Amino acid sequence: MADEIVLPVPETLSAVYVVPTSRPPDDLDALTGRIVDALGEPLGGLVRGMLTMPLLEVAVRPTAELPPMPDEILAVMGASDSSLALAREASHAVVVTGVYQPGWPPAHEWGAAAVAGGIAARLDVPVLDVVVPRLRTAKQVLDALPTGERPLAAVDWIQIVHSATPEGLWFTTKGLGRFGLPELATEGVPPQLAGPWTSVLNGLAQVLLRTYADTLGDGEERAAFVTLPAELEIGEEDVVRAHGAEPAGTRTTRLRLRLDPATDPDADSFLTVVPPLDFAASAGEFMVAACADLFGAADDEVVHAADDEATHAAMDAAMDRARATLAGARQRFVDGGIPAGSHLIVKHGLEADDGTEFVWAYVTDWQTPDRVVGRCGSDADSDPEYRVGRPVRLLAEDIVDWAVWTDGTGIVEGGFTDAVLSGGG
Secondary structure (H helix, E strand, C coil): CCCEEEEECCCCEEEEEEEEECCCCCCHHHHHHHHHHHHCCCHHHHHHHHHHCCCEEEEEEEHHHCCCCCHHHHHHCCCCHHHHHHHHHCCEEEEEEEEECCCCCCHHHHHHHHHHHHHHHHHCCCEEECCCCEEECHHHHHHCCCCCCCCCCHHHCCEEEEEEECCEEEEEEECHHHHCCCEEEEEEECHHHHHHHHHHHHHHHHHHHHHHHHHHCCCCCCCCEEEEECEEEEEHHHHHHHCCCCCCCCCEEEEEEEEECCCCCCCCCEEEEECCCCCCCCHHHHHHHHHHHHHCCCCCCCCCCCCCHHHHHHHHHHHHHHHHHHHHHHHHHHCCCCCCCEEEEEEEEEEECCEEEEEEEEEEECCCCCEEEEEECCCCCCCCCCCCCCEEEEEHHHEEEEEEEECCCEEEEECHHHHHHCCCC
16 A cells, blocks of 8 residues: 555635625615625735735626525534525625635635635625535634634534445535545444534644645645655644644644545545554544543443342333334334434444453444444443454344434433433333
């Protein structure tokens, strides 16, 4: 496997921002001029030069002449009902388009965002960032612009989304293409890493943007191709920088990238995150290890049930209750009824010399009623092969409990046996 990734460098990059309004400015040129004058230097000078060349165009268009708003995608990307309604009902739109060469600074983005954000602030309307696409407030757009105290932060320019697959979560970014890079992707992410892996990808995006800009350089002539290392180190400080904060932390981890070129000219190419070549375990275990490297390992405390008649009876009753409601829990999972940010987990037993160790697994697929596909939720004491993040296949008849786990909260439903262990069952 190659230690380098060769990427084509686009000749030009473009940015498009749309400001929906039913009150278009009477004098757009004058308004644009006032916005640019208010930017200060050096950004104001950059934008003023782009308007003169012209590498930046600002125009009012009737919305009937524009493609319809992608409402469903915008909702997934976090748009509120009120901003969607305002955008949908607008009679006109101010369209701001920037064009520039790849490299540093990304003038096409900064110029277009500065003008579009300024217009939106004065009209009190949202801004459509066409690249992602997503609706943002004028403040969000303007706050993303670089200042001396706050250089470019990846979270302002990319969106990270994930969707469920039978193998785990599929993560992708949208927004790196605006800088000339493929998008990032990760396949089969253990569900319990939904939050931490988002942070990992933000940090990786920050490193990629810096590495790409440094490799391109700042000369007038651009190479047709750029070579990037296939393996990168990211640290806590990169994750912090990605959020626009002062760098802190010394933890690091290594990631490897695989180029997956698009087979359709209208589709994205991806840099897929995979384990380094010297990582010998499964991809899921690699992701768990990478998150532990950066953020610390989870505390998987083993709880021992009391060996008395009352506890045995309570545990048997809890398991009976779990089994009686298991089919309903499965149906909710299959129907997509588990809320966003929550996961269905199931408990099963591992036989050991000194008894049975019960462990949780995160469900990723349960289309076949009698078979469950998931990811190990913890390391087992009794079985060295049962490791957190590793794929696992279970028989439904072996399940003794189920629960809905919400990130940041814990078990919010089910977990009948855990209630007994904690004294609440």
